[in-house]
Amino acid sequence: MNCICSHQVVGKIDLESKGRYAVVQEDDYLEFLSAEMKVINEDDEQKKNEFILLASDYVGSLVKCPNCERLILFPPHGDAVEFYKKDNDPRQ
Numbered sequence: 687m688n689c690i691c692s693h694q695v696v697g698k699i700d701l702e703s704k705g706r707y708a709v710v711q712e713d714d715y716l717e718f719l720s721a722e723m724k725v726i727n728e729d730d731e732q733k734k735n736e737f738i739l740l741a742s743d744y745v746g747s748l749v750k751c752p753n754c755e756r757l758i759l760f761p762p763h764g765d766a767v768e769f770y771k772k773d774n775d776p777r778q
Protein backbone atom coordinates (compact mmCIF):
# COMPACT_ATOMS: atom_id res chain seq x y z
CA MET A 687 0.00 0.00 0.00
CA ASN A 688 1.39 3.36 -0.99
CA CYS A 689 0.69 6.77 0.53
CA ILE A 690 -0.42 9.56 -1.80
CA CYS A 691 3.25 10.72 -1.76
CA SER A 692 4.19 7.24 -3.12
CA HIS A 693 5.98 6.16 0.07
CA GLN A 694 5.20 2.54 0.82
CA VAL A 695 3.25 2.05 4.06
CA VAL A 696 1.70 -1.06 5.52
CA GLY A 697 -1.76 -1.06 7.04
CA LYS A 698 -1.26 -4.13 9.16
CA ILE A 699 -0.72 -3.30 12.81
CA ASP A 700 2.95 -3.63 13.75
CA LEU A 701 3.46 -3.35 17.50
CA GLU A 702 7.18 -2.64 17.00
CA SER A 703 6.60 0.47 14.91
CA LYS A 704 6.04 3.99 16.21
CA GLY A 705 3.40 6.19 14.62
CA ARG A 706 0.87 3.37 14.21
CA TYR A 707 -2.30 3.06 16.21
CA ALA A 708 -5.05 0.48 16.55
CA VAL A 709 -8.51 1.99 16.03
CA VAL A 710 -11.96 0.68 16.90
CA GLN A 711 -15.19 2.45 15.88
CA GLU A 712 -16.96 3.81 18.95
CA ASP A 713 -20.20 2.05 17.98
CA ASP A 714 -18.34 -1.29 17.90
CA TYR A 715 -16.33 -0.81 21.08
CA LEU A 716 -18.46 -2.90 23.45
CA GLU A 717 -18.73 -5.72 20.91
CA PHE A 718 -14.95 -5.53 20.42
CA LEU A 719 -14.36 -5.77 24.19
CA SER A 720 -16.76 -8.72 24.38
CA ALA A 721 -14.85 -10.48 21.60
CA GLU A 722 -11.55 -9.77 23.38
CA MET A 723 -12.92 -11.23 26.64
CA LYS A 724 -13.84 -14.42 24.77
CA VAL A 725 -10.21 -14.66 23.60
CA ILE A 726 -8.91 -14.17 27.13
CA ASN A 727 -11.32 -16.66 28.71
CA GLU A 728 -11.06 -19.44 26.11
CA ASP A 729 -8.74 -22.37 26.83
CA ASP A 730 -9.35 -24.30 23.60
CA GLU A 731 -6.70 -23.10 21.11
CA GLN A 732 -8.89 -23.56 18.02
CA LYS A 733 -11.78 -21.62 19.54
CA LYS A 734 -9.34 -18.98 20.83
CA ASN A 735 -8.05 -18.49 17.26
CA GLU A 736 -11.63 -18.12 16.00
CA PHE A 737 -12.29 -15.45 18.64
CA ILE A 738 -9.04 -13.65 17.74
CA LEU A 739 -10.18 -13.55 14.11
CA LEU A 740 -13.58 -12.23 15.20
CA ALA A 741 -12.04 -9.54 17.43
CA SER A 742 -9.53 -8.48 14.78
CA ASP A 743 -12.36 -7.58 12.39
CA TYR A 744 -13.23 -4.71 14.74
CA VAL A 745 -9.70 -3.29 14.62
CA GLY A 746 -8.33 -0.97 11.98
CA SER A 747 -5.19 1.11 12.11
CA LEU A 748 -4.07 4.69 11.81
CA VAL A 749 -0.61 5.08 10.31
CA LYS A 750 1.50 8.22 10.01
CA CYS A 751 3.42 8.28 6.75
CA PRO A 752 7.10 8.73 7.69
CA ASN A 753 7.71 10.67 4.47
CA CYS A 754 4.91 13.28 4.29
CA GLU A 755 3.27 12.82 7.75
CA ARG A 756 -0.19 12.25 6.28
CA LEU A 757 -2.40 10.12 8.47
CA ILE A 758 -3.69 7.04 6.70
CA LEU A 759 -6.76 5.38 8.16
CA PHE A 760 -7.24 1.69 7.48
CA PRO A 761 -10.79 1.33 8.83
CA PRO A 762 -12.03 -1.85 10.51
CA HIS A 763 -14.10 -4.32 8.51
CA GLY A 764 -11.97 -3.77 5.39
CA ASP A 765 -13.62 -0.45 4.52
CA ALA A 766 -11.93 1.92 2.06
CA VAL A 767 -8.62 3.53 3.09
CA GLU A 768 -8.73 7.28 3.86
CA PHE A 769 -5.89 9.86 3.77
CA TYR A 770 -5.66 13.00 5.95
CA LYS A 771 -3.22 15.88 5.86
CA LYS A 772 -2.73 18.45 8.61
CA ASP A 773 -4.30 21.85 8.18
CA ASN A 774 -2.19 24.81 9.30
CA ASP A 775 1.01 22.80 9.57
CA PRO A 776 3.50 25.37 10.97
CA ARG A 777 6.32 23.78 9.02
CA GLN A 778 4.74 24.67 5.68
Ligand SMILES: [Zn+2]
Binds near residue numbers: 691692752
Ligand atom coordinates in the same frame (compact mmCIF):
# COMPACT_ATOMS: atom_id res chain seq x y z
ZN1 LIG B 1 3.15 10.07 2.50
